[in-house]
Amino acid sequence: MKVLRYIPIFFIFVSLTYSEEIQAPKNTLNLPGESNVIVLKESSEIDRLEDEIYSQNKKINDIQKDINKFNKELEEVGKEKNSLSKEVRELNISLKKSKLEVNKVNNDIRKANLKLSLLGNNLSDNFSDIEKLKNTYIKLLQKQNESTDQNIYYLLLYENYNFLDFLRKLYQTQILNKKISGTVKELKVKGSNIKKDQSSVIIQKNRLSLLEKELVDRKKLTEIIANSQKKLLQKTQNKEDEYQALLKEKINESTDLYKELYEYEAALEFAIDPKTIPKQRKGFLSWPAETSRITQSYGCTSFAKRSGIYSKCHHNGVDFGTKYGKILSVADGVVKTTESSYHSRCGYGKWVIIEHNNGISSLYGHLSKFIVREGQSIKRGDIIGYSGNTGVSIAAHLHFSLFLTTGLKIVPYSNISSRSACRGFNVPVAPSGAELNPICYFPENRYQNKAGCFLDK
Numbered sequence: 001m002k003v004l005r006y007i008p009i010f011f012i013f014v015s016l017t018y019s020e021e022i023q024a025p026k027n028t029l030n031l032p033g034e035s036n037v038i039v040l041k042e043s044s045e046i047d048r049l050e051d052e053i054y055s056q057n058k059k060i061n062d063i064q065k066d067i068n069k070f071n072k073e074l075e076e077v078g079k080e081k082n083s084l085s086k087e088v089r090e091l092n093i094s095l096k097k098s099k100l101e102v103n104k105v106n107n108d109i110r111k112a113n114l115k116l117s118l119l120g121n122n123l124s125d126n127f128s129d130i131e132k133l134k135n136t137y138i139k140l141l142q143k144q145n146e147s148t149d150q151n152i153y154y155l156l157l158y159e160n161y162n163f164l165d166f167l168r169k170l171y172q173t174q175i176l177n178k179k180i181s182g183t184v185k186e187l188k189v190k191g192s193n194i195k196k197d198q199s200s201v202i203i204q205k206n207r208l209s210l211l212e213k214e215l216v217d218r219k220k221l222t223e224i225i226a227n228s229q230k231k232l233l234q235k236t237q238n239k240e241d242e243y244q245a246l247l248k249e250k251i252n253e254s255t256d257l258y259k260e261l262y263e264y265e266a267a268l269e270f271a272i273d274p275k276t277i278p279k280q281r282k283g284f285l286s287w288p289a290e291t292s293r294i295t296q297s298y299g300c301t302s303f304a305k306r307s308g309i310y311s312k313c314h315h316n317g318v319d320f321g322t323k324y325g326k327i328l329s330v331a332d333g334v335v336k337t338t339e340s341s342y343h344s345r346c347g348y349g350k351w352v353i354i355e356h357n358n359g360i361s362s363l364y365g366h367l368s369k370f371i372v373r374e375g376q377s378i379k380r381g382d383i384i385g386y387s388g389n390t391g392v393s394i395a396a397h398l399h400f401s402l403f404l405t406t407g408l409k410i411v412p413y414s415n416i417s418s419r420s421a422c423r424g425f426n427v428p429v430a431p432s433g434a435e436l437n438p439i440c441y442f443p444e445n446r447y448q449n450k451a452g453c454f455l456d457k
Contacts, residue, residue: 060108075293078295082395093323133187134187221368254394264411268429277404277436283442285331285402299315300315317402330400337352340370351391360403360436366387368386403434407431410429
């Protein structure tokens with residue numbers, strides 16, 4: 001009975017003395033002889049990188065606020081009547097905005113590099129911790145092997161074996177097993193962290209590659225806007241009457257072109273299979289531009305009635321008032337064809353057609369620049385180019401059309417027109433039955449009515 005009275009005190013003694021023999025791996029995991037100064041330096045470097053990333057985020061957010069202000073200015077200017085001063089202001093604002101976007105991409109690249117450095121530090125630390133944990137694990141196993149050379153339960157069979165020694169041995173074994181189990185868990189966590197960081201490095205490197213490419217495109221776009229402004233002032237000699245004459249000429253060109261296209265398309269035969277027409281629903285397609293601001297809807301719009309540009313009062317797509325902004329794919333697909341015509345007499349100017357997996361194809365017209373190639377696989381939301389004012393266009397915007405793939409054809413301009421300026425270039429054509437109203441498939445916004453399609457704009 002006296003022995004039992006001392007057992008609790010003994011366990012306290014054992015726990016205090018034995019805890020000094022084997023230490024569980026600490027968070028710092030310092031190797032023998034490793035100074036705390038090194039750990040502080042590593043921690044300081046990580047803190048510095050995190051502070052710089054925070055600073056870059058603030059810069060990027062501030063730049064984006066200024067870009068948003070310019071977008072609002074462009075929207076307000078876009079509501080004004082067409083005039084030389086209006087277009088010059090639009091180009092001025094677009095140029096300032098484009099330079100800001102170059103700056104934003106530069107900061108994004110800086111941020112991506114900082115993140116890669118931080119991930120590199122994390123990986124280095126995790127690999128170092130793994131090695132230290134392995135060494136701790138080996139030492140614990142060695143200690144365990146030493147303690148199990150004799151079976152502790154077998155020791156009870158010896159008459160001369162001290163019962164208190166047995167209890168101490170049992171306690172030591174339990175502590176060792178816990179420490180080994182804890183070390184294994186830490187090894188698993190560190191291994192998982194390494195996998196996550198390695199995956200993040202790959203994602204960040206891919207993002208960095210895309211940003212570097214975007215920077216080149218953005219700089220080129222800035223040049224395009226500056227050249228457009230220069231050409232406009234040269235053509236108009238900075239005179240309003242010259243500008244109005246130029247505008248009238250563009251409208252006449254548009255009227256002639258659409259008449260030729262309508263006559264050609266009206267002669268095309270196309271049998272519609274209702275089963276191939278996708279069901280109208282909101283969000284079937286994503287927005288093709290950074291802004292969802294629509295300047296002209298589909299069909300016989302107010303502008304179509306007023307201008308008389310389109311044959312049979314029919315606009316075969318949707319116009320977005322994005323000025324030299326990113327143009328995005330509305331769904332997964334493959335680039336069917338592209339056209340690089342920039343001449344003001346040649347239809348959609350620079351355009352891209354993407355063939356989607358659901359029997360439809362999308363057209364993106366009047367681009368200032370496209371960055372995709374024929375046969376390239378595209379994901380929903382991928383950048384395919386930048387809006388512009390190429391082809392028969394009065395102002396920088398995106399023209400978006402949607403077709404049943406089986407009814408869409410790409411033909412040489414010479415098939416429909418004798419325009420010498422357009423020889424060697426192609427144009428997409430489709431009978432009216434192969435056209436789809438894009439606005440019935442976009443995400444819902446303030447322009448939509450209860451039927452799921454946009455109101456006339």
